Amino acid sequence: MTKAKLPFGAFTGIAVLAASAVLAPAVVSAEEVTINLWSRADRSGPLRAGNIVAAADQLNRMLETTGSETRVVIDLFENNADGFDADALDLFKAFAVDRGPDIYVLAHEWIGAFVEEGLAYQLDDHIEANPELYDDVIDTLWESVAYKGSRYGIPQDSEIRMFFYDKNMLRQIGKDEAFIEGLPALVESGEFTIYDMTDLAKEVVDGGAAEYGIVHRPNVGPDFQMLMKSFGIDQYNADEGKLQISETQLAAFFDWLKYSVDAGVIPANMTAWSWDEVHASFRTDKTSFIKFHGIWNVPAQLETRGLTKDTYFDEIGWTHSPAAEAGGAPANLSHPIIYAVSAESEHPELAALIIGLASQNYLNTAHAVTTGHTPINHGQAAMPRFVEEGWALRAGAPMLEYASFMPNHAMIGQYNAIVFTGIQAVETGRLEPKDAAAFVVEELQAELGDELVVLD
Amino acid sequence: MTSQSSATSRSSAAARRQLANMALFMGPATVLLFMFFIAPVVVDVFVAFTDMGRSLRVTEFTTANFERLLTNDSRIGPTMAVTFTYVLLTLGIFNVTFGLLLALTTTALPERSGAFFRAIWLLPRMSPSVVYALLWAWVIGPTDRGLINQVAVGWLGLEPVDLLSNQPMLLIVLANGFIGASMGMIIFTSAIRAIPEHLFHAARVDGAGPLAVIWHITLPALRWPLSFITVYQTLSLLVSFEYIWLITNGGPFYDTMVFALYVYKRAFENGQYAYGAALSLILVAIGIAASLLMWRLLDMKRLLQTPKIEVQ
Numbered sequence: 001m002t003k004a005k006l007p008f009g010a011f012t013g014i015a016v017l018a019a020s021a022v023l024a025p026a027v028v029s030a031e032e033v034t035i036n037l038w039s040r041a042d043r044s045g046p047l048r049a050g051n052i053v054a055a056a057d058q059l060n061r062m063l064e065t066t067g068s069e070t071r072v073v074i075d076l077f078e079n080n081a082d083g084f085d086a087d088a089l090d091l092f093k094a095f096a097v098d099r100g101p102d103i104y105v106l107a108h109e110w111i112g113a114f115v116e117e118g119l120a121y122q123l124d125d126h127i128e129a130n131p132e133l134y135d136d137v138i139d140t141l142w143e144s145v146a147y148k149g150s151r152y153g154i155p156q157d158s159e160i161r162m163f164f165y166d167k168n169m170l171r172q173i174g175k176d177e178a179f180i181e182g183l184p185a186l187v188e189s190g191e192f193t194i195y196d197m198t199d200l201a202k203e204v205v206d207g208g209a210a211e212y213g214i215v216h217r218p219n220v221g222p223d224f225q226m227l228m229k230s231f232g233i234d235q236y237n238a239d240e241g242k243l244q245i246s247e248t249q250l251a252a253f254f255d256w257l258k259y260s261v262d263a264g265v266i267p268a269n270m271t272a273w274s275w276d277e278v279h280a281s282f283r284t285d286k287t288s289f290i291k292f293h294g295i296w297n298v299p300a301q302l303e304t305r306g307l308t309k310d311t312y313f314d315e316i317g318w319t320h321s322p323a324a325e326a327g328g329a330p331a332n333l334s335h336p337i338i339y340a341v342s343a344e345s346e347h348p349e350l351a352a353l354i355i356g357l358a359s360q361n362y363l364n365t366a367h368a369v370t371t372g373h374t375p376i377n378h379g380q381a382a383m384p385r386f387v388e389e390g391w392a393l394r395a396g397a398p399m400l401e402y403a404s405f406m407p408n409h410a411m412i413g414q415y416n417a418i419v420f421t422g423i424q425a426v427e428t429g430r431l432e433p434k435d436a437a438a439f440v441v442e443e444l445q446a447e448l449g450d451e452l453v454v455l456d
Numbered sequence: 457m458t459s460q461s462s463a464t465s466r467s468s469a470a471a472r473r474q475l476a477n478m479a480l481f482m483g484p485a486t487v488l489l490f491m492f493f494i495a496p497v498v499v500d501v502f503v504a505f506t507d508m509g510r511s512l513r514v515t516e517f518t519t520a521n522f523e524r525l526l527t528n529d530s531r532i533g534p535t536m537a538v539t540f541t542y543v544l545l546t547l548g549i550f551n552v553t554f555g556l557l558l559a560l561t562t563t564a565l566p567e568r569s570g571a572f573f574r575a576i577w578l579l580p581r582m583s584p585s586v587v588y589a590l591l592w593a594w595v596i597g598p599t600d601r602g603l604i605n606q607v608a609v610g611w612l613g614l615e616p617v618d619l620l621s622n623q624p625m626l627l628i629v630l631a632n633g634f635i636g637a638s639m640g641m642i643i644f645t646s647a648i649r650a651i652p653e654h655l656f657h658a659a660r661v662d663g664a665g666p667l668a669v670i671w672h673i674t675l676p677a678l679r680w681p682l683s684f685i686t687v688y689q690t691l692s693l694l695v696s697f698e699y700i701w702l703i704t705n706g707g708p709f710y711d712t713m714v715f716a717l718y719v720y721k722r723a724f725e726n727g728q729y730a731y732g733a734a735l736s737l738i739l740v741a742i743g744i745a746a747s748l749l750m751w752r753l754l755d756m757k758r759l760l761q762t763p764k765i766e767v768q
Contacts, residue, residue, distance in 0.1 A: 085725075086725070089510055089724070089725075089727050092510045092511050092512065092727065093512060095511065096511060096512030096513065097512075113510070117511040117513070119511075219705075267598075268621065269598045269618050269620065269621035269708075271707065271708060272598050272618065272620040272621045272707075272708060273597075273598060273599065274593060274597060276601070277597060277598075277599045277601055280601065281599070413726070414726055417725075417726075421709065421710075424707060424708050424709055425708075425709045428621055428708045428709060430708065430709040430711075431709070442530070443530075446524075446528050446529065446530070447726075
């Protein structure tokens with residue numbers, strides 16, 4: 001439901017008042033207040049940092065209007081880390097040597113680790129005190145910044161990870177349009193299982209339309225969680241605030257992996273591929289039938305396949321990860337990136353206010369439509385720019401109904417890395433599914449200790 | 457009395473000069489030795505007895521890391537086995553044997569040709585690690601985008617080759633060996649050049665063929681360089697992992713997870729710095745044990761003894 005937006009004049013006035021309040025103690029003599037910002041240098045989201053800088057500019061214009069001589073300066077550090085996990089570890093090191101930022105950009109699942117170390121500022125009071133900044137945020141996204149009942153971040157973006165499938169390949173093997181277009185509905189109803197998907201991919205490969213049936217990321221990452229979810233694996237035990245695993249369910253997931261590899265659908269050496277090879281197989285070479293990854297792939301797919309918004313869905317279809325058994329629920333994954341404020345910041349309220357400004361419709365939409373990420377506010381969907389450029393995101397938004405998040409647990413990174421080792425062992429034939437599941441559970445127990453609940 | 461005091465002052469001045477000379481000549485080396493060899497081990501031992509995690513904070517001193525290492529880490533044994541296989545193969549095939557072969561063949565060639573081939577074998581060593589590793593990643597790419605498969609599948613019509621999945625140990629031995637061989641090649645080449653020319657002439661006059669010359673003249677003269685390269689490269693290979701990390705990342709599964717890489721991943725990819733420090737002490741112990749063993753087996757003491765002829 002789209003909520004009513006506040007008039008901009010009222011919004012500006014509130015922001016200036018809030019800024020005056022939070023700056024007051026810090027600006028008795030100072031002309032400039034420096035806010036340090038840490039963000040991962042990431043081609044998939046340059047405006048995560050850029051919007052903070054723009055928000056500070058906006059705030060400075062407001063301050064100038066009021067005659068204030070105080071200005072906020074954003075000192076940006078872009079960390080050249082290989083991924084969000086490596087970036088979070090680097091950020092810990094920065095804090096350890098008193099070089100921590102005031103604001104940092106973080107993959108949401110890390111927020112628990114930063115809270116536990118006393119490095120994340122609790123934002124509940126700020127959020128409640130500033131409804132004009134946050135009341136339009138999509139409710140489910142707040143879950144991604146919550147830890148032990150409190151909110152420690154503001155969602156920066158959202159996404160949907162899904163199965164992309166090549167419709168032309170289905171046409172080549174003689175499937176009719178009703179089946180091709182109806183596949184997502186079949187998956188959503190639970191009639192079409194993940195084993196059916198493998199069988200379909202095998203038909204495509206055997207029919208000569210594709211070289212590879214299903215390709216996935218070659219390294220550790222969140223994508224596999226939606227497959228695990230299809231098999232009923234819930235990684236988080238909310239009652240105990242711990243991670244959890246079921247060896248039986250994990251073995252079932254690994255059985256499907258082996259089934260798909262044996263069928264020639266998932267390449268046995270999938271984890272030896274480079275990212276370039278994975279992307280190219282679906283985008284330029286068109287040698288793979290299904291790729292599962294995030295919605296932010298759409299701009300690259302448009303460019304490399306020479307598609308437009310009018311022709312995109314003629315060629316590519318989207319679906320959830322199907323249920324493991326008929327009648328079950330499908331799954332997909334959303335992996336929000338968030339803004340957080342340091343608990344060690346000298347200006348936590350000011351930092352939070354800047355984040356609030358950066359999270360408004362105009363700036364967040366610029367990030368969303370240029371990088372293929374879903375919006376954080378209800379109101380963004382009605383913006384002309386979003387309607388024009390964010391057509392893919394609008395199309396994907398209904399899929400969020402089946403989305404799950406990664407647990408905000410401090411050890412989820414280790415958990416995912418160990419599961420990935422099991423995936424690699426099964427796909428390459430190093431271990432049988434049952435042995436791989438036992439191996440993963442044993443490794444998880446050794447690594448996570450008391451933070452793991454073993455269900456069976 | 458006067459002469460006695462002047463003698464005392466002369467001897468104390470000499471002692472001061474001797475001290476100053478010692479500080480001048482030995483000081484920098486001692487400082488460097490302390491900073492880069494002793495201090496890291498001391499810091500490592502300290503960290504190993506703490507609970508330092510990803511926040512780098514130390515809240516208690518504990519022996520928990522060693523308890524975990526001894527009782528609850530099933531990966532140590534397999535990674536050790538991988539490490540010894542990797543070190544033995546790389547050392548045996550490339551760093552010593554192939555390095556020696558390169559030195560023998562390039563010194564047997566005319567000067568310019570020999571220098572040319574040595575320069576070619578030095579190229580991998582001169583390339584930045586990441587560039588070298590990325591080239592390997594491109595060459596061995598398992599799809600038809602990889603160079604080997606472009607030739608094997610595209611031109612020769614063969615089945616795709618996937619070294620990364622099927623022969624990962626061979627892959628890391630090749631990638632490290634191509635670089636490692638050049639070190640031995642240079643040392644052995646300079647040693648061969650130092651053999652007095654008249655020995656070769658005398659051997660040939662006595663009717664020795666090329667192989668006999670190598671066996672009876674060259675190889676005996678290379679005993680110490682061979683010992684040195686064996687010891688040095690063994691220790692170097694034990695702790696090196698950057699090419700393995702970049703090319704296979706220790707996989708698939710744990711097939712190329714050498715111990716040094718395992719330690720790195722524990723410490724820097726999981727943020728378990730204290731546990732990584734405890735694990736790395738195993739590597740320090742193995743390094744010391746291997747050094748002492750090879751010192752004894754290869755009789756390195758004789759290599760380092762004081763020369764019998766001293767130039768004054």
